[in-house]
Amino acid sequence: MSFKNILILSKKEFIVGSKSFIFIWVLIMPILLSFIMSLLFGTFFSRSPRLGLYAESPSQILEIAEDTKAFVTIKYNSVQDLKDAVSKGRVDIGVVIPKNFDEDVKEGIRVNLESYVFGESYARNRAIIVTVLGNIIREIAGQELPINVISLNVGDETSMPLKDRFFPFLVLMAIFFGGLLIPSTSFMEEKRRKTLNALMTTPLEVSEVVISKIITGSVVALVSAIFTLLLNNAFGNYPLYLILIIILGVLMASFAGVMLGFYIKDFAMLISVMKLGGIVLYFPAIVYLFPQIPKIVAKFFPTYYLLEPIVELTKRNVNFSSFWVNTTICFILDIVLGVVVFLQVKKLERGELFS
Amino acid sequence: MENVIIASNLTYKYGDLVAVDHISFEVKKGEIIGFLGPNGAGKTTTFNMLVGLLKPMEGSAKILGMDVLTEIKQIHKRIGVCFEYTNLYEEISVLDNLKLFAELFGVKDFDAYKLLKRVGLQGKEKEPVLTLSKGMKQRVMIARALVNTPDVLFLDELTSGLDPVSSEEIRSVILEEKERGATIFLTTHDMYEADKLSDKVAFINQGRIVAFDTPHNLKLKFGKRKVKVLVKGKDESLLEREVALDNEETPRKIFDLFQSETVVTVHSEEATLEDIFIEITGRRLAE
Numbered sequence: 259m260s261f262k263n264i265l266i267l268s269k270k271e272f273i274v275g276s277k278s279f280i281f282i283w284v285l286i287m288p289i290l291l292s293f294i295m296s297l298l299f300g301t302f303f304s305r306s307p308r309l310g311l312y313a314e315s316p317s318q319i320l321e322i323a324e325d326t327k328a329f330v331t332i333k334y335n336s337v338q339d340l341k342d343a344v345s346k347g348r349v350d351i352g353v354v355i356p357k358n359f360d361e362d363v364k365e366g367i368r369v370n371l372e373s374y375v376f377g378e379s380y381a382r383n384r385a386i387i388v389t390v391l392g393n394i395i396r397e398i399a400g401q402e403l404p405i406n407v408i409s410l411n412v413g414d415e416t417s418m419p420l421k422d423r424f425f426p427f428l429v430l431m432a433i434f435f436g437g438l439l440i441p442s443t444s445f446m447e448e449k450r451r452k453t454l455n456a457l458m459t460t461p462l463e464v465s466e467v468v469i470s471k472i473i474t475g476s477v478v479a480l481v482s483a484i485f486t487l488l489l490n491n492a493f494g495n496y497p498l499y500l501i502l503i504i505i506l507g508v509l510m511a512s513f514a515g516v517m518l519g520f521y522i523k524d525f526a527m528l529i530s531v532m533k534l535g536g537i538v539l540y541f542p543a544i545v546y547l548f549p550q551i552p553k554i555v556a557k558f559f560p561t562y563y564l565l566e567p568i569v570e571l572t573k574r575n576v577n578f579s580s581f582w583v584n585t586t587i588c589f590i591l592d593i594v595l596g597v598v599v600f601l602q603v604k605k606l607e608r609g610e611l612f613s
Numbered sequence: 614m615e616n617v618i619i620a621s622n623l624t625y626k627y628g629d630l631v632a633v634d635h636i637s638f639e640v641k642k643g644e645i646i647g648f649l650g651p652n653g654a655g656k657t658t659t660f661n662m663l664v665g666l667l668k669p670m671e672g673s674a675k676i677l678g679m680d681v682l683t684e685i686k687q688i689h690k691r692i693g694v695c696f697e698y699t700n701l702y703e704e705i706s707v708l709d710n711l712k713l714f715a716e717l718f719g720v721k722d723f724d725a726y727k728l729l730k731r732v733g734l735q736g737k738e739k740e741p742v743l744t745l746s747k748g749m750k751q752r753v754m755i756a757r758a759l760v761n762t763p764d765v766l767f768l769d770e771l772t773s774g775l776d777p778v779s780s781e782e783i784r785s786v787i788l789e790e791k792e793r794g795a796t797i798f799l800t801t802h803d804m805y806e807a808d809k810l811s812d813k814v815a816f817i818n819q820g821r822i823v824a825f826d827t828p829h830n831l832k833l834k835f836g837k838r839k840v841k842v843l844v845k846g847k848d849e850s851l852l853e854r855e856v857a858l859d860n861e862e863t864p865r866k867i868f869d870l871f872q873s874e875t876v877v878t879v880h881s882e883e884a885t886l887e888d889i890f891i892e893i894t895g896r897r898l899a900e
Contacts, residue, residue: 456714461686
């Protein structure tokens, strides 16, 4: 096997593929859906609340505010800088912390805080900042809240916002649109137009052709998935783990894609198979979308073991014990599919699919 | 002279249908062999077995001394293949198609412009293949088969469906390749093409080679010379009369014609490969 040949063929796949509707469609579709979802549920235009702070003398507020996850804190070096930032909408609220603020509040002296508010900021953002800032000041003053708030979840994921429930579907689509459709349609077209025969009468090995298609599908799906995560602000705290899982996912999709490509004769047949196979691929995402369906059902579908670690990493606190179990199962599924593809390549090399 | 292609008892079946039935032949270095037969005779199946797209079910074949079953990738480095159907990457340019295959063959200092000039496609380098006419696409196919300066060229129905000018230009490229020393395996159902290009012709019918020799020898062996006479009919229309030569009755028949009818023209004709094919198989090439 020659890596040079694989590179030449991969380049050809990108050049020829980029001129096809399918290629552009699989790249744009998940991104477009992310845009639509974000527009519908307001992710793009409702960013995290942002607080600007300028302290005339050192204050604990700066450190505590920076540690909070409720809003983003940006420090400024002068009142003028703070005012400019507020007037341009870089922060929702700008607060000037006066001299000896910490000492004064600890002694119970009533202090006036000068604050500037960006007129176009969301009321929600202002409310979050004011509430959390009030709690921080109480903490510095050594005062405890006179109440305990007890939160009880009603149901499980039913309480998740629709956008969050739709997110697994978007990720799965980004991975499987590119990963599955590009190798399968490319192989199908090469067979239909008999360009595969031309390639097979050069010194190329069948495995080189197959690997180049797997690479192309995987790269396009990876790019599409990363864009989807970026657009949904869902990279979480472990981006490298996330990319590792996505690589396992795009390989799974591309292996399945070339397998389809071996046998599928035309686009109509591909669509029929995708309709039937789609339920197997997307059922775990449907379970996230409709949490009334018992989650255990999703475990019977292979893509669950790809989706669950992704959702763990992006949307929740990570439970690493279940994360590694699911990731290992996903890896094993990749190995099994890889072996099946390898056996098919051997079959192709014996010329059985050409007859 | 060494044998470049040796086929021994090559056999291939599609289910119960025997497409190629134990055929054997040899082609010497620098020769053009024309595989002549009607559609479905087994020409393309033989072609596909020789270029490694089908595995022979029985028998064996050697090209350049290498076995098609075990050394096909070594063989591929030294052969050029031109298919009956257009199988180019149509979305990309003529130049990119050729460059892709030159890279796959590992050709250094590949001059696509020179090659395209040879096949009459200068100025078309940057055009996407899908904008070209069928004749032009066929020329790109020929150019692609020549990117690695092959020792053996396999050409399947080379000029099928092309206009006479394109066909003639492509034939002249093939004769240039022969001049260079390439061995050429050509399948066709065009007896004119086979006659004009081939050093040897194999008649293939129902999967079997029924005759294999030079066109000249085949004509001598199977052909019947004749005289074609055009005579004027009663209503001034022209009528055609044929008189077989090499026959005891010939002088008398010609004498009778001249005596009884108004002879306009007389032409002597030798048998065509088509006539011989019909005589041997009872089938026409165009079937």
